[in-house]
Amino acid sequence: MSEAVLRRLDELSSNQLSKRLAYMGSIFFLVFFILLPPVLGISLKIGLVGQVLQDAALLDRAKAAIFYSFAIAFGVATLDLVLALPMAWIIARGNSKWRNVMDALADIPFIIPTVALGFSTLLFWSGTGPLSLLGFSVQPGLPLILLLHFAFSYPVIVRVMVGELLAYNVIYETAAKTLGAKAFTIARTVTLPLLRPGLIAAFLLAFARSLSETGATVMVAGVFENGPVFIKNAKDAGLEGPMVLVSFTLIIFSVTVFALIRLLGPRLKLPLNRVLPGLEAKLSSRRTVNMRDGATLAIFALFVLAPSIYITFPALGALTDGTIQNALSGRGIWSEYWQAMALSYTIGAVATIINVVTGLPVAILIARKRLGKLATTVLDAAVNIPIVVPSVALGVSLSFFWRSFGFLPEFWIIVFAHTTITYTYFVQAMAASIEGIPEEMEETARTLGSRPLMVFRRIIVPLTKYSIFSGAILTFTRSVDETGATTAVSQSLKTAPVLLVSWVKHVVPATTSDIALGIAFLVLTSFASLLALRLVVYRRSK
Amino acid sequence: MPSISVRNLTKRFRSLKAVDDVSFEVRDGEYLCVLGSTGSGKTTLLRLISGIIQPTEGEILFGGVDVSNIPTEERNAVYVPQTYALFPHLTVLKNVAYGPLSKEVPRPEAEESALKVLRMVRLDARADAYPNELSGGMQQRVALARGLASGSNTLLLDEPLGALDIRLRLELRTELRRLAKESGLTVIHVTHDQEEAMTIGDRILVLRHGKLQQHSTPFHVYNRPGNIFVANFVGNSNFLEGIVENREVIGSVIRLRENLRVNVADVSFEPEEPVVVAVREEKLSISPRARDDKENRFSGEVEAIHFLGEWTRYTVRLVNGDQVAARVPIGSPVKAVAVGDWVSVSFNPVHTHVYESPTIGLQRELEVY
Numbered sequence: 001m002s003e004a005v006l007r008r009l010d011e012l013s014s015n016q017l018s019k020r021l022a023y024m025g026s027i028f029f030l031v032f033f034i035l036l037p038p039v040l041g042i043s044l045k046i047g048l049v050g051q052v053l054q055d056a057a058l059l060d061r062a063k064a065a066i067f068y069s070f071a072i073a074f075g076v077a078t079l080d081l082v083l084a085l086p087m088a089w090i091i092a093r094g095n096s097k098w099r100n101v102m103d104a105l106a107d108i109p110f111i112i113p114t115v116a117l118g119f120s121t122l123l124f125w126s127g128t129g130p131l132s133l134l135g136f137s138v139q140p141g142l143p144l145i146l147l148l149h150f151a152f153s154y155p156v157i158v159r160v161m162v163g164e165l166l167a168y169n170v171i172y173e174t175a176a177k178t179l180g181a182k183a184f185t186i187a188r189t190v191t192l193p194l195l196r197p198g199l200i201a202a203f204l205l206a207f208a209r210s211l212s213e214t215g216a217t218v219m220v221a222g223v224f225e226n227g228p229v230f231i232k233n234a235k236d237a238g239l240e241g242p243m244v245l246v247s248f249t250l251i252i253f254s255v256t257v258f259a260l261i262r263l264l265g266p267r268l269k270l271p272l273n274r275v276l277p278g279l280e281a282k283l284s285s286r287r288t289v290n291m292r293d294g295a296t297l298a299i300f301a302l303f304v305l306a307p308s309i310y311i312t313f314p315a316l317g318a319l320t321d322g323t324i325q326n327a328l329s330g331r332g333i334w335s336e337y338w339q340a341m342a343l344s345y346t347i348g349a350v351a352t353i354i355n356v357v358t359g360l361p362v363a364i365l366i367a368r369k370r371l372g373k374l375a376t377t378v379l380d381a382a383v384n385i386p387i388v389v390p391s392v393a394l395g396v397s398l399s400f401f402w403r404s405f406g407f408l409p410e411f412w413i414i415v416f417a418h419t420t421i422t423y424t425y426f427v428q429a430m431a432a433s434i435e436g437i438p439e440e441m442e443e444t445a446r447t448l449g450s451r452p453l454m455v456f457r458r459i460i461v462p463l464t465k466y467s468i469f470s471g472a473i474l475t476f477t478r479s480v481d482e483t484g485a486t487t488a489v490s491q492s493l494k495t496a497p498v499l500l501v502s503w504v505k506h507v508v509p510a511t512t513s514d515i516a517l518g519i520a521f522l523v524l525t526s527f528a529s530l531l532a533l534r535l536v537v538y539r540r541s542k
Numbered sequence: 543m544p545s546i547s548v549r550n551l552t553k554r555f556r557s558l559k560a561v562d563d564v565s566f567e568v569r570d571g572e573y574l575c576v577l578g579s580t581g582s583g584k585t586t587l588l589r590l591i592s593g594i595i596q597p598t599e600g601e602i603l604f605g606g607v608d609v610s611n612i613p614t615e616e617r618n619a620v621y622v623p624q625t626y627a628l629f630p631h632l633t634v635l636k637n638v639a640y641g642p643l644s645k646e647v648p649r650p651e652a653e654e655s656a657l658k659v660l661r662m663v664r665l666d667a668r669a670d671a672y673p674n675e676l677s678g679g680m681q682q683r684v685a686l687a688r689g690l691a692s693g694s695n696t697l698l699l700d701e702p703l704g705a706l707d708i709r710l711r712l713e714l715r716t717e718l719r720r721l722a723k724e725s726g727l728t729v730i731h732v733t734h735d736q737e738e739a740m741t742i743g744d745r746i747l748v749l750r751h752g753k754l755q756q757h758s759t760p761f762h763v764y765n766r767p768g769n770i771f772v773a774n775f776v777g778n779s780n781f782l783e784g785i786v787e788n789r790e791v792i793g794s795v796i797r798l799r800e801n802l803r804v805n806v807a808d809v810s811f812e813p814e815e816p817v818v819v820a821v822r823e824e825k826l827s828i829s830p831r832a833r834d835d836k837e838n839r840f841s842g843e844v845e846a847i848h849f850l851g852e853w854t855r856y857t858v859r860l861v862n863g864d865q866v867a868a869r870v871p872i873g874s875p876v877k878a879v880a881v882g883d884w885v886s887v888s889f890n891p892v893h894t895h896v897y898e899s900p901t902i903g904l905q906r907e908l909e910v911y
Contacts, residue, residue, distance in 0.1 A: 007646075014613050440623040443594045446614040447621040448641035448692045458640075462631045 006457075013453035023370070026361035027379075033358075033416065034423050035382055038394050041401030042248050049248070051241030062230060062242055066249050068142070069227035069390070070257070073210035076149040080157045080206045081199065086296040087154075088161035089187075094293075103162070106300070109308040110155035113481040113526065115497045116519040118216025119504055120311035121148045123512070129310070140222030148220050149213065151304045153206035160205060164198030165191075182284035200265040204258060211254055214392040215483025215497050219504045228392040232487055235396075243488075244400075247393035258388045314516035323513040327521070333508055337518055340499040341525065347411070347495065348479035351418035355426040355475050356468070363430035364460075368439065380431075387424040394420065395488025402489075410493050417489045418479040425478055426471040433467030434460065477526055496522050545570040545696065545728040546591065551600035553586050553752075560586040562752035563600070568730060573722055575743030576732045577776070579910045583752035584732040588698045591730065592621040604696075615644070619696040624704050626685035628673035634660065634684050635669040641692025659691040660684075662721065679710045686718065690725055697722065699731040703738065715742050736776045740764065748772050770818055770897045774908045778823040780866040783904055786811045793891055800862035805837050808896035816899035825893035826868035828856055832884035839888040842866070844881050858887050 012018040052058050090096070091103045109117055123129055125138035125147060138144050172194065176186040192199065214228040221229045227250045234242040282288060318324055327334045362383065369376045386394065395417055402413040437460065445455045461468070483497040490498060500518050503510035510518075546568040553561040561583045568574050578584045589595045591602055593614035601608050609617055620641070628637050635656055642652035660666040663683040673681055682702060689697045702718065703711040719742045722729045733739050739746050740760040748755040748763065748771075755775075756768035767773035770781065782804065784796040789809055796804045796819055804819055811817050832841035842858040845865070853869045856879065860866060866887055879885055900907035 014615060438625065438627060440625060440627040441629060443589075443592070443614070444621055444623060444627040445629070445640065445644070446594070447592050447617070447619060447694075447698070448688065449615050449618075449644040449694075450640070451613075451615050451644075454644060459629055463629075 010451040010453045013456075014451045019452060023361050023365060026358050027365075029358040030362055030379075030382065030423075034420050035385060037401040037416070037420065038251065038386075038389065038397040041397035041399065041404075042244060042251065044404060045240065045244045045400050046248065048241040049245045051239075052245045058239075058242055061225065062246050062249075065225045065227050065230035066246060066253070068225070069211055069250065070253065072142075072145060072149060072226055073207045076146060076153055076210045077203050077206040079150060080153045081203050083296070083299055084154045084157035085161055086292055087300055088158045088165060090293055090296060091158065092162045092165035102297075105305055106155050106158045108155070109152045109304055110159065111477075112308065112523050113497060113519070114152060114213055114216040115219070115481070115483055115500045115504075116311055116523055117152050117308055118148060118219035119500070119515055119519055120309065121151060121216070121307040122220050122504070123314065123516075124307040124310040130306075140220050141224045144220040144222070145217055145224065145226065147303065147307065148216055149210040151307050152213065152216070153209050154300070154304045156205045156209055157202045160198060160202035161195070164195050164202075168195060182281050183289070184280045184283040188280075196266065200261065203265075204261060207261075208254075208258075208387055211250075212387070212390045212392075212484060214390075214487060215501050218483075218487075218501055228390055228484055231392045231396060235488060243396050247396040250390045250393040251397070254389050254393075255385065258384075311516055311519060314512050315520035318513040318517035318520070321513050323511070323517050327514075327517055333503070333510055333514065336494070336508075337496070337499060337521075340494050340496040341521070343411075343493060344480045344495040344497070344522075345525075345529075347415050347418055348476045350415050351422055351479045352426075352472050352476045354415070354419050355423055356472055359423060359427040360430060360468075363427045363434055366427070366431040367434035383424055383427050385424075386420050386422075391421055391482065391484035392488050395485030398485065399489045410491060414486060414489055414493060414495070417485045418482055421482055421485050422475040422478045426475045429467055429471035429474060430464065433464045433471075437463050476529070480522075480526060545572070545605060546730070547603040547606070548587075548591070549601050549603070551587070551590060551602065552598050553583075553590055553595065554598045559752050561590065561597075564749075564752070564754045565600075566747055566754065566757050568728055571723075571726050571728055573719060573729045573731065573742060573744045574747060575739035575745070576730060576747045576749060577734070577736060577739040578732075578749035579734055579775070581751075581911060582749040584734075584749055585700055586752075587749070588621065588700050588730060588732055592619050592698050593617050594621065617696075618694040619698055620689040620692050620694045621698045622685045622689055622700065622702055624701040626673075626681050628681055628684055628688075630673055633670050633672055634665060634676070637673065637684060638688045638691045641688060641694070645693065655693075656687075656691045659687045662690070662724075663687045663717075678706050679714060682706060682714060683717075686721065690721065690727070695727060697727050697729045697731075699729060701732055701734070703733070703735075711738070718742060740776075746776075748775065750775075767820070767895060770820065770900060770904070770907050773820045773895060773897070775910060778867070778869070779820045780823060780826065781904060781908065782819045782821075782864055782866070783899065784817060784819060786813050786815045786817055788813055794896070796896070798862055799864060802840060802860065802862045802864075804894070805891040806894040806896050807892045808894070811896060811898070818897045818899055818904060820895045820897065821866075821889050821893055823855070823867045823869040824853075824871075826866060826887055826889050828858070828868045828870055828879070829886050829888070830879055830883065831886060833886045834861070836888065838891060839886050841884055841886050844879055844883050844885055847879070847881055856885070858885060860887070 052062060087102070087106060091099050091106065121144065122140065125131065125144055127137045129137060131137060138147060168191065172190050173186050176190045181189070212228070214232065217226065218229055218232050225233065227246055230246050231243050234246070326332060327337070330338055362379070365371055366376055366380050366383065371379060398417045398420060399413065402408055402416055441459060442455050445459050446452070450458065481497060482495070483501060486495050486498050487501070494502070500515065500522070502508055503515050503518065548567070549565050551561055551564045552559060564587065576584045576587060586595070590597050593609065593612065601610060603609065604617065604619070629640065632640065635653060638656035638660055639649070639652040642655055643649065657666055657669060660669055663686060665680060665683055665687065668676060668680065673684065676684065685702070703714055706714065715738055731742060743760055745757065745759055746763045747757045750771050756763055756772045763772060763776055767776060773779045774781070782798055784798040784804065787795045787797040787803065789812065791809070793805055793807045794809055794811065796806055796817060798804060806819055833839060834841045840860050842860040844856055845859050846857040848855040850869070852872055854872060856868045856870065858866055858868065868887060
């Protein structure tokens, strides 16, 4: 951008009116492109619910699917919180030289696309998986969904709680220790109560991830249905009424449940004050701690890590059985695959650019509380709505809304859906990062003669560039990985994850090697793009 | 014409008045120290002047011009917060050149003037260092240099020495004043440290709960405190409650508890008015023989003795139950006095200040926070 244009923009930024217009524009986008479409979309078709209410069997199926969605999410998030917390403790507080390795391994189910995780889990627990040698297997259905959701929600808890534990001031623990409390007592009565906001946040994220997941769940569900699987099946069968009913209920229930947990969670009181010296001394003993750590690592290895990386074996097999040649030459089903990959990446890039441009001002408004305390709280909550609502339900609603504009090409409908789904990730990552920069720094820069846009360019951007890139990368990978909403929105266009789900469900005749290789390409290209972006950032920063 | 005029300035945060109807003027090239305790409104006042926040009422004038509608970046008043707010991603040189660059001075010129100012603060050798590679004192000097290099004629310093250790603080405060005076800057320096304010300020402005208490030279603020709060907050004073017994041409007589009488030089109160007599601790003399045969000489029992380095502080309970403290320089000819001894305490009527008895009670009036 030329110097003259920059100077003019800098000058404009000192003008109250233009500043307000920039902020209002971003809020307008948030309201009219992110928040209203899901609400209006479902409202347009609410009349179709009548079809389901007259069909008792269909209604029972819908009710059961909704119930199982929440039951699975609640059960898995609770179990994850209990079993992943010790892992976070080992990583944040342990003395082992392997803890960095464990930290990286714990992230694997988080960074690989959920369709890859779904297929890997399916193979690992199936009759042909490694455990079948011991005569053990888990068939598609509710138990396999539980195992899958446990695995992909686990790193969410670890990630959040490691951050919380590292940021936590250990002086409170030291004080408790000098007062004679044992390690277990300190954790129960001091550390965990102080980390309660983090625990609630971790639980909510795990809960949301389970509630929202579609692509991988479809792969391992068999004939079982939770909400997202029901919606997918209803869509495939062309039943709009049941889709509307379940989507509407999931949206309303999930927003309500999240609001309740947010409101009531901080008031939750556990009997934490009582100290049981004898029992807690035993639980704090070296032997018990070693046993706990051993069990934690065993659970992690068997239920999280192994099912997540098992796909590597069939993917390696695909290198020797001729599949790789078919893939690279684009023969047969592979031609559609490469088109789907190109589409996934194009949509990811466009959605990311839109989110960066429109999300940054909103992130500043939240971080700097420019609208006052109450309005900021409302804005913050509104920004979170897209991740609270199950993505497939959101997709159904967005599909109805955007398709009502007959002229809009399908590509843009998918882009808008992805923009909505990923909006929260970028805005929240940026808001947290900007919040970390003392406001005094901006104020001082302005008293030195810098105009607001100049302060943004010269102070905020350099100090948050890694967060901007990380936020953009998170948005981009989340978009490339997205299955639920895309399944609901797409008609003729197929993104890579949607295509891969159809391969697994045998809509298209694909072999295990084809699927494993297709997923491997998705994972590898994701990693490669991340790496490329990292290199760009690194080179620029140098 | 004054450099900065503040007129009836008020800033409300919901029901709290952080700054309450404050008016004062700062002359061109003056070094003004704003003195107050935590929550007195000092920082809010600086932020209002810099334009970071807007006043609820009142106006601020720079060189006679109302700056209400002038944005922060055009006010030419550099704000230096207590944390210095050095930009962590920029070197010392680039931090200092930031101001001129913001005002579109070409980079070579901006860096040249930055280097010149860095030489003034003796940090030119660290021009390529990053802020986190500097000590607290160096960071403070960089923050100051950044303000000086910006070309602004006003510096707004918020507790600039607050984060430094005592030795460095003493060293840097004279340097601060020297640099400001050499550069002809108008400075508003906020502090809670009365000694710092006395040493650096041309004038001192005392704030309490957002209200201006006194605005005068350090000499006047110390020797003629405008009210009981200032007498207590600046320096150490004794406060004796009583009633004016009679008023004469050269002074008045105040009746304390148990009919103890104090002569004061003040003649501004009518007989029977309740008043408070203040006298600085160092203006009290102490002698080992308990006598009350002279004007303003009272006997009392020593309750505590504290050694304070250059001073010894004696706490004495007078016969009427009032407690006073006397600071006696080390080396003064006071014979050995121990706790429990009876002594006499005396002071000159000209060293007293008399104030109207506060309606909220003396103790509440003396509260610093």
